[in-house]
Amino acid sequence: GCEGMRLSVKELWPKRLVAWGYAVLVVDSFTTRNIQDTCQTTLPDRVFDAYGALNFLSKQNFVDIRRVALMGFSAGGTATLEGTKIEGNEQLMDHKFRAAVAYYPVCAASQGDATVPILILSGDRDNWSQAERCRQRLARLSDTGPPIELNIYKGTYHDFDAPEFKVGRRVLGHIEKYNPDAAEKSIRSVRLFLRKYLSN
Template identity: 65%
Template sequence: MTIAKLLVSLIASLIGAAHAFSASADELVHFESKVVEPSPFQQRKAAEQGKAISRPVATPLLGYLSRPNGDGPFPAVIIMHGCGGIRPNTKTDWPERLVSWGYAVLVVDSFTTRNIKDTCQGYLPDRVFDPYGALDFLSTESFVDAQRIALMGFSAGGIATLEATKAEGNEQFMDREFKAAVAYYPVCAPHAGDATVPTLTLNGELDDWSPAEKCRQRVSNLSGNGPPVELEIYPGAYHDFDSRDVAVAKSVLGHREVYNALAAQQSIESVHTFLQKYLAR
C-alpha cells in the first residue's frame, strides 16, 4: 500500500470512529415528574381520622434526548438547567460534549410545560422531582444502561441536583437511584449532610451568586461515612464560568456572570475523569 493510500485509509478510520460517537439529532421527548405516593402509614392515619388524602399529580415535562450512534447500552447523564431556563451550555455544549464521550444525554425542560419563564427571583420547590421522572423515563430506553445514569445540574439545577441526592432526602422514596452527581456553581446548603452518591461540585472563587464558601462548609460538615463528595474551586472564576455565550461579562440581578476559558477547561477535564470513574462498567 502506498503512503498516500495509507493516509487516506487512516483518515477514513478516524472519521468513522468520530462518527460512531457523533450525536444524532436532538429528539424532543415527553415524560412526567416523579410523584411520591402517600405511605401506608399516612393512608392509615388519614382513614382513622376520616380524612381524604389528596393524591399527588405528576407534572408533564419536555426533554431533549441525544445519544451516540449504535445500539448501546450507553451510560447516561440527565441535565438540569438553571433559573434562567435552557441556555446554550445546557442545550448544546454539554450534550455534544457528553455524547462525544459516549454518553446518552437527556436535558430536562422544567419550565415550558409550567408556563414559567425563569425562577431567578423565586423558587420552584417541586422541581426536585423532575430528575427522577427523567430517570424513570430514561431507564426504559433500550440503548441506556439504567444502572449507570448520572445527574448533572447548573446553578439552580445544581441546587436541585444536590437536593435530589442528599441523604435522608427524596431519593429514599424513589424506585430508582442515580449513580453519581455533578453540580456546577450551586448554592450549597452547609448542613445538608451526606450525599447518597459520589458527587462533584464545581464553583468559581469569585462567584457572588453561588458562594464557594457555603460549599466548603458543606464538605467540612460531612460525616465521612457517605460516598465521596469532591469540591473544586477555580480562582478568578465567576458564575457561569463554563458558558461560552457569556464571553462578555454581564450583570444579572446584581450578580456578575462571565465565561472563564481556563476554569471551563479544567472543570471539563474533571467532569470527564469523574464520570469515567463512577459510570464505568
C-alpha cells in the same frame, strides 16, 4: 438555571457528553409549565423532574439504568444536590442515580453526606452560589458517606463554563462571565469523574 435553558446546557454540553460516549436527556422544567424566569420567585420541584427523567430512561433499552448520573447548572445544580441528599426524596424512588455533577450550585452548609459521589464546581468570585457554603458542607461529611469533590476556580464568576457569556454581564447584582481556563479544567474534571463512577 433560574433564567431557563441556556444554549451551552441545551446544545454544547450534550454534544460534549455524547462525544464521550454517553446518552443524554436534557430536562426542561420551565417550558411545559410556561415559566420564563425563577430568579426572583420560587422554582418548581425539579427534584421530581429529575427522577421522572430517570424513570423514563429506565424504560429505554439503550440505557443501563445502573449507570446514570445527574448533572445541573446553577439552580439546576442546587436541584442536583437536593436530589442526592441523605433523607431526601431519593429514598422514595425506585431508581437511583449513580453519581452527580453540580456546577455552581447553592450548597446547603448544614447538609452533610450525600447518597452518591458528587462533583461540585464553583468559582471563588461567584457571589450568587458562594463556594464557602460548599466548603462548610464538606466539613460536615462523615467518614462513611460517598465522596464529595469540590473544585473551586480562582478569579472565576458564575456561569464560568458558558461561552455565551464571554463578554460577561450583571444579573440581579451578580456577575456571570465565561472563563476559558476554568471551563477547560472543569470539563476535564467532569470527564474523569464520570469515567470513574459510571464505568463498570
